[in-house]
Amino acid sequence: MKKFFKIGCLGFIVLVAIIIVIAVASGGNDDSSKNTSSGGDSKQEAKKSSYTMGQEVKVGKMNYTVNDKSTADQVGPSSLPEKASQKFLVIDVKVKNNGNEAVMVDSSFFKLKRGGKTYEADAAASLSANQGEDGNITNSFMAQDLNPDSEMSGKVVFDVTPEIAEATDLQLQVQTGAFGTETELINLK
Template structure:
């Protein structure tokens, strides 16, 4: 009886120890699986961030050159030519530049269904972060003939659908800016510039 009691107690203790070991091993497997599952969402977030990077590069505006029509919404702009001048207008009463004039020969066409009032403010020169506004007085003078008549001055001029006008837009700039090679013409569809496009001057 005493031998049987000793053997029975020993067997029970051995079973308890064996169960504890099996439980410890099983618990370790579950915790390692939990750790692996926690790591997965982090890697997917990194992948999503990387996917958005190329999209930002594609959003940059592409500029066209002289003589190439640029369509923006219902408007078509063409830069026909560029010249530098110290003065513009009729020889009898010219308008003189404070610095140096850049005179742009531009064609505008209205492809929309309604008349558009176009102005010299639709045109801006860009150089890096700097923006240069058109000189409205010089622009009117540049579109004035020797007889004094003004045609297509780009000063609050109404253009009906399917019509196009050709005229000059003038900018008064510092000589070193006017002669630089990195100037671009920015054109827009309306007074507020909701849609814009770029044309290289050189």
């Protein structure tokens, strides 16, 4: 009986540890404003946004402005370009930190949305897109600290199908930090 009890307790502890790890990995919050998929053929409505390119959007203590968008087959210096597997959608963004502490900005702060689908930024292409012909990288949105009252501009790149890259109903989701506790959408028209 003692052996069974020890194994049962150990199993319970492992189960609790797994639940905690899953909760931490998912950000530990239930954000009902996020679109979730239940699978099947259900169509999801896109969250409406009144923000457009050129407008400054406040998300928590961060401000975002989408300056421009373009498409490309490759990005980066001509000596060592990063080539798209499909088509690159390149978004030029300005970020400002209005908080009291530095924030580590990363390409994962940006997600491309279309309907109920979410597209992740291509970190390697984003890094390359912010690299000059001389090899210097500026404002790469690659785990770069942004101090209070400071701003940076750079390019975020998504490798998507040509149809998606040319779509007129795309939105850029921006967020406050690594876990995206606060998000906002910007229409890319």
